[in-house]
Amino acid sequence: xxxxxxxxxPDDTGAIITTGYxxxxxxxxxxxxxxxxxxxxxxxxxxxxxxxxxxEQYIEYLHKLQSLNLDLAGEYLVLAATLIHIKSxxxxxxxxxxxxxxxxxRRELVEQLIEYQVxxxxxxxxxxxxxxxxxxxxxxxxxxxxxxxxxxxxxxEVSLFDLLQAFKKIAASWDKKExxxxxxxxxxxxxxxNEVLTLLLKRDGVSMDELLxxxxxxxxxxxxxxxxxxxAKMRLIKxxxxxxxxxxxxxxxxx
Amino acid sequence: xxxxxxxxxxxIFSSDQPLAFDKIQDALPEATRAxxxxxxxxxxxxxxxxxRGIVLMTIAGGYQFRTREDLAPWVxxxxxxxxxxxxxAALETLAIVAYRQPIVRAEIERLRGVDVAAxxxxxxxxxxxxxxxxxxxxxxxIIYGTTKRFLEVFGLEDLSEMPTLRELRDIDG
Numbered sequence: 001x002x003x004x005x006x007x008x009x010p011d012d013t014g015a016i017i018t019t020g021y022x023x024x025x026x027x028x029x030x031x032x033x034x035x036x037x038x039x040x041x042x043x044x045x046x047x048x049x050x051x052x053x054x055x056e057q058y059i060e061y062l063h064k065l066q067s068l069n070l071d072l073a074g075e076y077l078v079l080a081a082t083l084i085h086i087k088s089x090x091x092x093x094x095x096x097x098x099x100x101x102x103x104x105x106r107r108e109l110v111e112q113l114i115e116y117q118v119x120x121x122x123x124x125x126x127x128x129x130x131x132x133x134x135x136x137x138x139x140x141x142x143x144x145x146x147x148x149x150x151x152x153x154x155x156x157e158v159s160l161f162d163l164l165q166a167f168k169k170i171a172a173s174w175d176k177k178e179x180x181x182x183x184x185x186x187x188x189x190x191x192x193x194n195e196v197l198t199l200l201l202k203r204d205g206v207s208m209d210e211l212l213x214x215x216x217x218x219x220x221x222x223x224x225x226x227x228x229x230x231x232a233k234m235r236l237i238k239x240x241x242x243x244x245x246x247x248x249x250x251x252x253x254x255x
Numbered sequence: 256x257x258x259x260x261x262x263x264x265x266x267i268f269s270s271d272q273p274l275a276f277d278k279i280q281d282a283l284p285e286a287t288r289a290x291x292x293x294x295x296x297x298x299x300x301x302x303x304x305x306x307r308g309i310v311l312m313t314i315a316g317g318y319q320f321r322t323r324e325d326l327a328p329w330v331x332x333x334x335x336x337x338x339x340x341x342x343x344a345a346l347e348t349l350a351i352v353a354y355r356q357p358i359v360r361a362e363i364e365r366l367r368g369v370d371v372a373a374x375x376x377x378x379x380x381x382x383x384x385x386x387x388x389x390x391x392x393x394x395x396x397i398i399y400g401t402t403k404r405f406l407e408v409f410g411l412e413d414l415s416e417m418p419t420l421r422e423l424r425d426i427d428g
Contacts, residue, residue: 029343030369075369115366118420123350125418130324132408134338137322140271141336142407161379161386244382 031079032116034061039113046113049106051090055083082109158241158248163208166248167225170212187219192227200237200252208239208248259286260294267298273317273407315406316413339381339408345374349383349405354420356400357387363399375399383408 028034038057039046059080089105104110130136200206211228212221228250231237241248256262266282267274279291295318299311302320309320322330341349348371351363363371378384383405389395401414411417 029347030367032368073369079368112365112368116368119347119350119354119366122354122418122420123346126350126353126409127346129409129411129418131338132321132410133334133336135324135327136410137327137330137334137336138319139268141334142339142404159385 030073031076032113033120034058034076035079036113036117036120046110049110051083051087051106055080055087058083158239162241162248163229163239165245166208167212170209170221187223189223189226189230192223193231196224196227197231197236197252200250205249205251208250211250256283256286259283259290260297263291263294264298267311267318268320270317270319273314273319275317278317312410313412314410315403321410339383341377341381342374344369344371345377348374349378349401352378352384352399353401353405353414353417356414357390357398358400359390359392359396359398361396 028037035054035058038054038061039049042053042057044050044054062076062080065076086105086109093102093105132138133142196211199211208228212224214220214224228237228239232239236253238251238253239248240251262283263279266279276291280286280288283291295311301307302310307323308326309322312319312321314321347367348363351366352358355362355366360371360375363375375384379386381404382402384399385402387398387400390398405411406413409417
């Protein structure tokens with residue numbers, strides 16, 4: 001989701017520079033960012049936002065974006081609706097319940113804005129830190145750590161995310177021409193688990209690609225994958241990945 | 256042990272990842288905790304006082320030698336690693352996860368006011384954010400938190416070392 005405007009933010013007069021050669025859409029990180037920008041530009045007290053003015057400017061901005069044929073992300077429109085709603089509530093305050101103080105219709109939005117602002121500042125603080133491989137360096141590189149296969153249990157872990165990624169890779173390579181299936185194979189998860197385990201016990205480490213590709217047809221591959229998950233859950237196998245996006249290797253637990 | 260300082264220095268130097276105190280202790284069972292701490296402090300001082308090109312840092316609960324920040328322009332010339340470049344959207348998302356973890360996606364989106372599917376995926380792929388589990392709430396939403404790599408990249412000893420959030424006060428001040 002990247003939406004916003006011309007080469008630069010609008011100039012001080014509020015006019016949007018439309019003569020920019022390149023339209024960059026990522027200047028504002030979202031509707032809250034745009035709203036904060038308008039508040040700052042107008043030097044407005046965030047606790048006392050003149051909602052009519054800000055709503056006008058905000059919507060004017062959206063119109064300009066649209067006139068540039070930019071697709072507006074839905075979130076921008078949601079905030080526009082919120083602003084209009086607040087505006088109407090300011091004009092026609094609800095009758096407060098007896099004993100209750102009238103609530104400022106802007107309160108929730110203001111809190112959200114302030115919270116967002118705090119995170120933006122925190123982000124700048126974090127960015128000032130000496131970042132690894134930007135400002136400071138360690139031996140080798142963080143990403144391409146070509147570590148040897150781990151010996152210890154927890155030296156390297158493969159997350160569920162990694163497993164799914166690997167599975168997606170295989171899934172993407174499924175033969176799409178496979179349209180006929182004549183004999184539905186009878187596979188059971190238990191049989192597959194045993195098959196995988198037997199193979200793993202015979203050999204010292206098999207890559208996940210190799211295991212999955214052995215299966216012919218989608219159901220075989222699916223069952224192999226499910227069997228792996230099940231075996232891992234039962235702690236009968238260990239799954240390792242030496243580097244990001246590297247080969248995932250599977251070992252039988254030698255207990 | 257006479258050469259305990261040299262031993263610990265060599266261990267930290269040769270380690271790929273920040274070397275945890277416990278690993279040093281395990282490798283040197285005859286040394287006391289106080290002894291090891293003392294040696295590390297002393298090493299730390301050595302490197303700082305002698306204006307060497309590297310410093311000893313405490314990162315993600317372990318010890319690691321890192322190059323001095325002011326030397327980056329030269330070190331970069333010989334390093335092939337690229338810094339983990341993140342989009343502003345990913346950085347914003349990361350900051351929110353870091354400060355508000357454990358956090359569910361809906362909460363990140365409420366705070367940012369936009370959809371965070373794409374930046375969250377980037378952060379997961381770059382291993383700066385991980386799935387901590389599922390929240391016991393309707394729909395069992397996934398809970399996210401930062402990783403050890405996050406601490407490594409930002410040079411933090413632990414999460415408590417993060418810059419403190421500014422008090423909520425007037426923003427145009």
